Amino acid sequence: MPSQQEDVQQFDLIIVGAGSGNMIPVPEMETWRLAIVEPDKFGGTCLNRGCIPSKMLLYAAEVVETARHGEKVGVYHKLERLDWQRIVGRVWQRIDPIAEAGAAYRKSQPHITVFEQPARFVDERVIESGGHLLTADRIVLGAGTRPVVPDLPGLDQVPYHTSDTIMRLEAQPASMVIIGGGYIGAEMAHFFGTLGTHVTLVDRGAALIKNEDEAVAQLFTEAYQRRFDILLHAQMQRVSRVDGGVTVHFDVNGQPHDVTAEILLFVAGRRPNSDRLNLAVTEVEMDDRGRVLTNAFMETSVPGIYAFGDLASRYQLKHIANAEARHITAQLLGEDRHPIAYDGAPHAIFGNPQVASVGITERQAVAQGIPYITATRKYAETAYGWASEDTESFVKLIADPETRLLLGAHIIGPHASLLIQPLVQGMKYGQTVDQMAQVIYIHPALTEVVEQALLEL
Numbered sequence: 261m262p263s264q265q266e267d268v269q270q271f272d273l274i275i276v277g278a279g280s281g282n283m284i285p286v287p288e289m290e291t292w293r294l295a296i297v298e299p300d301k302f303g304g305t306c307l308n309r310g311c312i313p314s315k316m317l318l319y320a321a322e323v324v325e326t327a328r329h330g331e332k333v334g335v336y337h338k339l340e341r342l343d344w345q346r347i348v349g350r351v352w353q354r355i356d357p358i359a360e361a362g363a364a365y366r367k368s369q370p371h372i373t374v375f376e377q378p379a380r381f382v383d384e385r386v387i388e389s390g391g392h393l394l395t396a397d398r399i400v401l402g403a404g405t406r407p408v409v410p411d412l413p414g415l416d417q418v419p420y421h422t423s424d425t426i427m428r429l430e431a432q433p434a435s436m437v438i439i440g441g442g443y444i445g446a447e448m449a450h451f452f453g454t455l456g457t458h459v460t461l462v463d464r465g466a467a468l469i470k471n472e473d474e475a476v477a478q479l480f481t482e483a484y485q486r487r488f489d490i491l492l493h494a495q496m497q498r499v500s501r502v503d504g505g506v507t508v509h510f511d512v513n514g515q516p517h518d519v520t521a522e523i524l525l526f527v528a529g530r531r532p533n534s535d536r537l538n539l540a541v542t543e544v545e546m547d548d549r550g551r552v553l554t555n556a557f558m559e560t561s562v563p564g565i566y567a568f569g570d571l572a573s574r575y576q577l578k579h580i581a582n583a584e585a586r587h588i589t590a591q592l593l594g595e596d597r598h599p600i601a602y603d604g605a606p607h608a609i610f611g612n613p614q615v616a617s618v619g620i621t622e623r624q625a626v627a628q629g630i631p632y633i634t635a636t637r638k639y640a641e642t643a644y645g646w647a648s649e650d651t652e653s654f655v656k657l658i659a660d661p662e663t664r665l666l667l668g669a670h671i672i673g674p675h676a677s678l679l680i681q682p683l684v685q686g687m688k689y690g691q692t693v694d695q696m697a698q699v700i701y702i703h704p705a706l707t708e709v710v711e712q713a714l715l716e717l
C-alpha cells in the first residue's frame with residue numbers, strides 16, 4: 261500500500277487502455293470522475309497498427325488483383341506503376357490525425373483525466389501511472405496484446421519487423437520472409453505479394469490458417485502455394501545477417517532450409533500485456549498464457565475489476581472487444597444483467613482468397629462428439645459465381661441433424677465476410693437452416709450460394 265494515502269487520487273472509474281476501452285466513457289457517465297490510462301496512441305491496435313491500416317493497404321492490393329484477373333473475361337490491364345508513398349502515405353495521413361483527435365477529445369472533457377504513462381498495480385485497487393496513484397471501486401482492464409517475437413539465436417544481430425512497424429515501411433521491399441501463416445501472415449503476404457514483393461510465408465504447422473475448417477485451410481494453402489513461396493512444417497533454428505537482408509535458417513522435416521530476404525517479419529501470434537500490469541499484487545487471476553480470466557460478465561476474480569478485449573478474451577478480434585466493452589458499459593450503468601453472447605464469434609481473414617467463419621468447424625464437431633450434417637456449395641454453382649469465372653470458392657455449412665440449427669458456416673472466396681453475415685444473424689436468433697433458406701434471396705446475387713447450401717442440408 262502506498263505510504264501517503266492522501267496522494268492517491270480517487271475516481272469513480274479507471275479505464276486501463278484506450279483501445280476499445282475508449283468506447284466505455286459514454287455521455288451517461290458525465291457526472292462520474294473518470295481516469296483513462298493510455299501510454300500510447302488512442303484507438304489502440306485496431307486503429308493504429310491493426311485492422312484499419314491493414315485493410316486500407318489491402319484495398320490497394322484488391323484493386324491490383326481485380327485488374328489482373330480481368331483477362332479471364334477479356335479485359336486486359338497493364339499495371340503502369342505503383343506509388344508506394346501514396347499507397348502507404350494515404351493510410352497514415354488519415355489514421356494518425358484520428359488517433360490524435362481521440363486523445364485531444366478525451367483530454368478536453370472536464371470529467372476525464374488522461375494519464376499517459378503505463379498503468380501498473382501497486383495494490384489490489386491502486387494503480388500507478390507515471391508517479392500518480394489512482395484508485396476506484398471500479399476498474400476496467402483493456403490493455404490488449406503485443407506481438408510475440410520468438411527467442412532465436414542471432415536475433416539480436418538482425419533487423420526485423422512485427423505488425424507494429426511493417427505497415428510504415430518507407431519503400432517497398434523486394435523480398436520478405438514472413439514467419440507465421442495465421443491471420444496477419446495471410447493478410448500481409450497478400451498485400452506485399454500482390455504489389456510485387458517476393459514473399460516467403462512460413463509456418464511450423466501443416467497448413468496456413470490452420471484453425472479454420474480443414475477444407476477451407478486446405479484450399480487457402482493451395483491458393484497461396486500458387487502465389488507465394490510457402491514453407492510448412494518449418495522450425496526456425498537461427499537467423500543471420502547478410503548483405504542487404506536476413507537469412508533465416510529452418511529445419512523442415514529434418515532437412516536444413518535457408519530463406520534470405522530483405523525484410524524479416526514476425527507475425528507468429530500475440531501475447532496479453534497482463535505481465536506489464538503487475539497483477540501479482542492483486543487477486544486477479546490469469547491463465548498460463550497470461551490471459552486475464554473473466555466470467556461471462558467480463559468480471560475478473562476481484563469484485564469491481566473487469567477485463568476485456570485481447571487482454572482477456574478467447575478471441576483477439578475487434579468486434580468481440582467492442583461487444584465486450586459495450587457489455588461492461590451496460591453493467592457499469594446498471595442496465596439489465598445478462599451473460600455476454602458471442603454469436604458464434606464470427607471472423608474473417610482478408611487475404612485472397614478471403615475467408616469467413618462462424619461457429620464450430622467440422623474438426624470441432626468430431627472432437628466434441630456432436631452429431632452433424634454438412635453441405636458444401638461452390639460459388640460456381642450459382643449464376644453470379646459462374647458469371648465471374650469462379651471455380652474454387654465455396655460455402656460449407658455444418659448443422660445439427662435433429663434440431664436443424666446451424667452449428668457452423670465456413671466460406672472461402674470473394675465477399676466471404678459479407679456472405680456470412682445473414683448466417684450469423686440466423687444463428688443468433690435461433691433460426692433453423694430451413695427458416696434461413698425460406699428468405700427470398702436476390703437473383704442472381706452471390707448470396708444464392710448461401711441459399712443453395714442451406715437447401716442442401
Ligand SMILES: Cc1cc2nc3c(=O)[nH]c(=O)nc-3n(C[C@H](O)[C@H](O)[C@H](O)COP(=O)(O)OP(=O)(O)OC[C@H]3O[C@@H](n4cnc5c(N)ncnc54)[C@H](O)[C@@H]3O)c2cc1C
Pocket residue numbers: 276277278279280281297298299300301302303304305306307309310311312314315377378379380402403404405423444533536537568569570571575576577578579580581
Ligand atoms: C495487423 C493486425 C490486423 C488486425 N485486423 C483485424 C481485423 O481485420 N478485424 C478484427 O476484428 N481484428 C483485427 N485485429 C485485432 C484487433 O486489432 C484487436 O482485437 C483489437 O485491437 C483489440 O482491442 P483491445 O482494446 O482489446 O486492445 P488494443 O486495441 O490493443 O488496446 C489496448 C491498449 O492498451 C494500452 N496499454 C497497454 N499496456 C498498458 C498499460 N500498462 N497501461 C495502460 N494502457 C496500456 C495499449 O497502448 C493499447 O492502446 C488485427 C490485429 C492486428 C495486429
Ligand SMILES: NC(=O)c1ccc[n+]([C@@H]2O[C@H](COP(=O)([O-])OP(=O)(O)OC[C@H]3O[C@@H](n4cnc5c(N)ncnc54)[C@H](O)[C@@H]3O)[C@@H](O)[C@H]2O)c1
Pocket residue numbers: 410439440441442443444445447462463464465469470494495496527528529530575576577607608609610
Ligand atoms: N482479419 C482479422 O480479423 C485479423 C487480422 C489480423 C489479426 N487478427 C487477430 O490478431 C491475432 C494475431 O494474429 P497472428 O497472425 O499474429 O496470429 P495467429 O495466431 O493467427 O497465427 C500465428 C501463426 O504463427 C504460427 N507460428 C507461431 N510460432 C511460430 C514459429 N516459431 N515458427 C513458425 N510459425 C509459427 C502459428 O502456427 C500460427 O499459424 C489473430 O489471432 C487474430 O485474432 C485478426
